[in-house]
Amino acid sequence: MSVGADGSGGAAVAVGSAEGGPLEDGFVPSALGTREHWDAVYERELQTFQEYGDTGEIWFGEESMNRLIRWMQKHKIPLDASVLDIGTGNGVFLVELAKFGFSNITGIDYSPSAIQLSGNIIEKEGLSNIKLKVEDFLNLSTKLSGFHICIDKGTFDAISLNPDNAVEKRKQYVKSLSRVLKVKAQKNNIG
Numbered sequence: 622m623s624v625g626a627d628g629s630g631g632a633a634v635a636v637g638s639a640e641g642g643p644l645e646d647g648f649v650p651s652a653l654g655t656r657e658h659w660d661a662v663y664e665r666e667l668q669t670f671q672e673y674g675d676t677g678e679i680w681f682g683e684e685s686m687n688r689l690i691r692w693m694q695k696h697k698i699p700l701d702a703s704v705l706d707i708g709t710g711n712g713v714f715l716v717e718l719a720k721f722g723f724s725n726i727t728g729i730d731y732s733p734s735a736i737q738l739s740g741n742i743i744e745k746e747g748l749s750n751i752k753l754k755v756e757d758f759l760n761l762s763t764k765l766s767g768f769h770i771c772i773d774k775g776t777f778d779a780i781s782l783n784p785d786n787a788v789e790k791r792k793q794y795v796k797s798l799s800r801v802l803k804v805k806a807q808k809n810n811i812g
């Protein structure tokens with residue numbers, strides 16, 4: 622179906638290293654696919670933020686955020702559309718969305734330190750009304766649902782690198798995506 626441009630359905634927009642087309646099993650299992658890795662990364666980034674105010678790494682660079690926002694503009698996504706950022710990390714993309722005018726945005730991440738860091742950055746930016754939750758997208762504990770737009774910048778990639786049965790985890794990802802999106806989904810990989 623066609624996307625959330627008219628607000629009637631849900632769309633998933635992904636930026637990752639698996640550009641276009643079906644995923645090949647070219648993913649090499651890596652620590653980048655584990656929760657321990659991301660917990661360690663965000664504990665460190667949280668500490669760096671607290672000490673120096675540095676927000677840390679922007680995955681795929683600033684331009685990736687502009688590209689996503691341009692996609693949303695092009696598809697006339699209303700500013701009050703409900704948007705979920707899957708694996709939000711430091712939450713910098715949430716900040717960009719809020720500054721652009723999106724008013725119904727939620728970030729989830731399974732790393733509690735990532736969510737704490739996002740909260741600190743959002744607070745420093747003086748923004749309110751951004752919802753944050755510690756959630757494992759592959760094992761959703763709450764009734765997260767009804768999102769018009771789901772954004773994924775690097776999380777599906779990370780999940781695909783999991784050393785423990787990544788194929789199953791990708792399937793679970795798709796199931797979770799269908800669960801959280803409003804009505805039906807269209808997946809858009811904008812590379």
Ligand SMILES: C[S@@+](CC[C@H](N)C(=O)[O-])C[C@H]1O[C@@H](n2cnc3c(N)ncnc32)[C@H](O)[C@@H]1O
Pocket residue numbers: 659660678679680707708709710711712714729730731732735756757758759773774775776779780
């Ligand atoms: C490559 S980083 C990207 C972070 C952020 N999207 C960005 O663009 O800066 C991948 C993120 O996915 C999160 N993540 C990985 N697997 C997850 C899962 N099953 N549920 C929720 N978050 C997950 C990690 O904690 C990490 O924040």
